[in-house]
Amino acid sequence: QDNDEKNFIVKRFTHCAVLLNLYPYNAGHVMILPLEHKAQLHDLRHEVRAEIMEVLTTVMPVVERAMDAQGFNVGINLGIAGGGGIPSHLHVHVLPRWRGDTNFLETLSNTKVVSSALEQTYQKLKKAFDETFKTI
Numbered sequence: 001q002d003n004d005e006k007n008f009i010v011k012r013f014t015h016c017a018v019l020l021n022l023y024p025y026n027a028g029h030v031m032i033l034p035l036e037h038k039a040q041l042h043d044l045r046h047e048v049r050a051e052i053m054e055v056l057t058t059v060m061p062v063v064e065r066a067m068d069a070q071g072f073n074v075g076i077n078l079g080i081a082g083g084g085g086i087p088s089h090l091h092v093h094v095l096p097r098w099r100g101d102t103n104f105l106e107t108l109s110n111t112k113v114v115s116s117a118l119e120q121t122y123q124k125l126k127k128a129f130d131e132t133f134k135t136i
């Protein structure tokens with residue numbers, strides 16, 4: 001679809017896009033999705049894998065600045081057993097982290113605390129991505 005704001009797509013590239021996770025672990029949790037629907041890394045063409053890694057190296061400093069992140073978790077869940085929510089379409093999770101941000105609230109009470117609404121996070125990240133990529 002072309003409505004990036006409605007779909008929380010913060011930036012499109014040649015072979016992939018960066019978008020907010022609709023079910024974030026933390027505020028600023030983005031995903032890098034290849035435009036090709038592939039289940040495994042080896043199914044992606046070399047140039048797609050290379051672009052994903054280049055985008056990842058650019059995404060982290062942008063999210064770090066926009067969200068005042070102090071660290072990151074980066075991962076790919078492959079297949080149903082690996083936790084992939086869409087097992088036929090791999091994607092890379094980029095989760096900003098802060099010292100002391102983990103707790104047992106979700107485990108104990110089945111409640112997830114995310115400190116920012118998706119719309120607010122989208123606007124903050126979109127601005128940061130636009131500022132970063134207008135000079136690149």
